Amino acid sequence: MIEINVVSIILVTLAGWIAGIIVNALSDDLPERRSPKLPHYADGSPRPILAWSGILAFIFNQRAAPDGSRLRWRYPLTELCTIGLFLLTLITFQDDAEITLLQFIIYLLYIAIFVLITVIDLEHRLILFVVIIPSCLLALADAIFIDYGPDVGEALLGALLGFGIFFLLYLGGFIFTALLSSLRGSKIEEVAFGYGDVMLITLSGLILGWQALIITMFLTVFLGALGAVIYLIVRRLAGRHYSLFTPLPYGQYIVIATVAMLLFAPEIAAFFR
Numbered sequence: 475m476i477e478i479n480v481v482s483i484i485l486v487t488l489a490g491w492i493a494g495i496i497v498n499a500l501s502d503d504l505p506e507r508r509s510p511k512l513p514h515y516a517d518g519s520p521r522p523i524l525a526w527s528g529i530l531a532f533i534f535n536q537r538a539a540p541d542g543s544r545l546r547w548r549y550p551l552t553e554l555c556t557i558g559l560f561l562l563t564l565i566t567f568q569d570d571a572e573i574t575l576l577q578f579i580i581y582l583l584y585i586a587i588f589v590l591i592t593v594i595d596l597e598h599r600l601i602l603f604v605v606i607i608p609s610c611l612l613a614l615a616d617a618i619f620i621d622y623g624p625d626v627g628e629a630l631l632g633a634l635l636g637f638g639i640f641f642l643l644y645l646g647g648f649i650f651t652a653l654l655s656s657l658r659g660s661k662i663e664e665v666a667f668g669y670g671d672v673m674l675i676t677l678s679g680l681i682l683g684w685q686a687l688i689i690t691m692f693l694t695v696f697l698g699a700l701g702a703v704i705y706l707i708v709r710r711l712a713g714r715h716y717s718l719f720t721p722l723p724y725g726q727y728i729v730i731a732t733v734a735m736l737l738f739a740p741e742i743a744a745f746f747r
Contacts, residue, residue: 476578478568483561486582490560493586494553495527500590501552504605505598515539529553552593559585559733566737577622583612584681584736588729591674595725601670606677613680624683632679632687639691640672671724678732686735689746693731698724 476482499513513526517539525536528549537545563581567573587609595601610633617629624632647667675694679687735742 475569475571476564476567476573476575478564482564486560486564487557489582490557491527491529491553493560493582494556494589497556497586497590497593498528498549498552500605501548501593501597504602505594505600515541515545516543517541527553548593548597552589556586556589559589563737573622574620577616577620580612580616580620581736584609585733588733592726592729595670599668601668601674601725603673606670606673610677610680613677617680623681624686628683628685629680631684632682633676634679635684636675636679636687636691637672640667640675643667644669644672667724671728674725674728678728682732682735682739686739686743689742690728690731690735692746693734693742694727697727697730701727 495513500510502514503510513521515521519540521531522536524534525531525545528545528551531537531545532550539545560582563578563585567578567581587605591601591605594605614626614629617624617626623629644667675687675691678690682690
């Protein structure tokens with residue numbers, strides 16, 4: 475059983491802070507196809523150890539690089555978000571007598587991975603195989619060796635279900651884009667649905683199992699529609715018009731739905747009954 479006390483809160487907060495620092499560093503290098511390096515500024519110059527943390531860099535005025543560029547707000551916000559999600563995970567599983575410390579640590583790893591995926595997707599519209607493939611292996615090992623979440627059969631069925639449905643959406647997006655390109659007489663470069671989203675929902679299926687994934691996909695569609703409506707309203711209020719075929723990152727909706735099911739599956743399942 476995971477207990478909430480001063481020590482566990484401090485340890486989980488520290489773990490979330492360190493995870494946020496690592497997520498920021500990987501978010502800088504992986505999309506550029508660079509080998510991961512120690513935290514650095516946008517110009518490539520190394521950051522002082524005190525500025526490895528975005529939070530500390532802002533507090534102690536270490537944002538500026540030698541070329542004058544400054545660290546963005548993404549750095550402290552990512553660290554704070556990761557800390558918050560780690561603490562939420564601690565609160566969620568505090569009374570669960572069945573969860574082991576190892577399973578809890580793996581859940582924290584999932585949270586950090588999903589934060590990394592979200593940051594990269596929002597900034598670069600990329601969901602990287604270099605992140606997804608090791609994460610899938612971790613989820614598969616979790617299902618095989620730890621008797622808590624879905625067993626290996628349920629996990630593999632979840633992966634196949636997620637991949638199959640979202641791959642059909644992926645193909646449908648290409649067909650839709652090709653038809654509209656033909657009707658317009660000009661090629662549309664953007665695709666309606668990325669292959670990275672297919673791999674991300676496959677990872678979600680491995681983590682959650684097929685039954686929880688069904689609810690996750692419903693939540694994803696709902697959140698995606700809600701996000702698109704909010705995006706259109708905000709642009710309209712800002713006096714801007716939506717340009718047809720402007721791509722909207724979809725990965726964060728898969729992440730939100732997956733994390734929600736990971737942490738609150740019984741409550742969400744009860745709502746759908």
